[in-house]
Structure formats: C-alpha cells, structure tokens
Amino acid sequence: MRQRLCSKVGCAREAVSTLTYDYPDQMAALGPLGAGGDPHAHDLCAIHTDRLSMPRGWVVVRHETIAQR
Template sequence: MQDRLCSKVACAREAVSTLTYDYGDQMAAIGPLGAAGDRHAHDLCAIHTDRLSVPRGWVVVRHETISPR
C-alpha cells in the first residue's frame, strides 16, 4: 500500500484524514481517510487536521472513529 501524503503545499507528512467541502451548505467535513483518488477530497496530516480553519459562517463536521473496547 502506498503512503498518502498531506495535500497542503510543501507538506510531506503522512495523511491521516480526508477533508471534503459542501459549498452550497457552507460546510466542511473531516474524517478518516476516504477513497484514494477522489478529486473533490483533500488528504491532511495530523497537524493540518488540527489546524483546520474555514470561512466565517461555515460549519465543520468532524467524524471521529470509535475504538472498540
């Protein structure tokens, strides 16, 4: 399996999440890595995932994975 890298310019860290936007609803969704090759999705490393910011008035939905007990 090939490592997926962060989509941010000049970042070579391994991607840990995928970001998608819905411009019509002014919403950004971030969650576990999605399918590779989706041109409407952006992979992010842990640092860029934590630092994510969106335009004023937008909503961010964070999908967390639940670990089994």
Template sequence: MDERICSRVGCSREAVSTLTYDYADQMAVLGPLGLSREPHSYDLCAIHTERLSTPQGWQIIRHVSQTEA
C-alpha cells in the same frame, strides 16, 4: 493502500484524514482517511487536520472512526 501525503502545499507528512467541502451548505466535512484518492477531496496530515479553519459562518463536521472514539 499506498501511503498518501498531505495535500497542503509544502507539506510532506503522511495523511491521516480526508476533507471535503459542501459549498452550497457552507460546510467542511473532515473524516478518517478515505480508502482512495478522490479528485474533489483533500488528504490532510495530523497537524493540518488539527489546525483546520474555515471562513466565518462555515460549519466544520468532524467524523471520527470507531478506533478514535
């Protein structure tokens, strides 16, 4: 797998997680780095993964891999 960088503008750190949004349910889903890039998801570095925030009223679902648990 090629190294992927963080999707945040101006960030060049290596991505460690993938973020997707479910707008209908006002939910952000954050999980381990996906196997491939997807057009409707965002790869994030460790810093941006930790700092992730959502609009008021939204829920963040954080999935962890078995190695992180």
C-alpha cells in the same frame, strides 16, 4: 501499499484524515482517510487536521473516528 501524503503545499507528512467540502451549504466534513481518487477530497496530516479553520459562517463536521495521535 503507497503512503498517502498531506495535500497541503510543501507538506510531506503522512495523511491521517480526508477533508471534503459542500460549497452550497457552506459545510466541510473531516473524517478518516477516504478511499482515495476523489479529486474533490483533500488528505491532511495530523498537524493540518488540528489546525483546520474555515471561513466565518461555515460549519465543520468532524467524524470522531480519526485515529488518535
């Protein structure tokens, strides 16, 4: 099986979570790796998962099933 990498430009670390956005509701969801192939989903490594920030007014829903590092 092919390793999935972080979607951040210049990052070559293994992805551990998937980020999706709901622009109309100004909400982002961060959870375990999704099935893949969704052009609107972004895979993130552990470092970028921990550093995630959103614009003021946005809500981030974090699913606690993300693997512990």
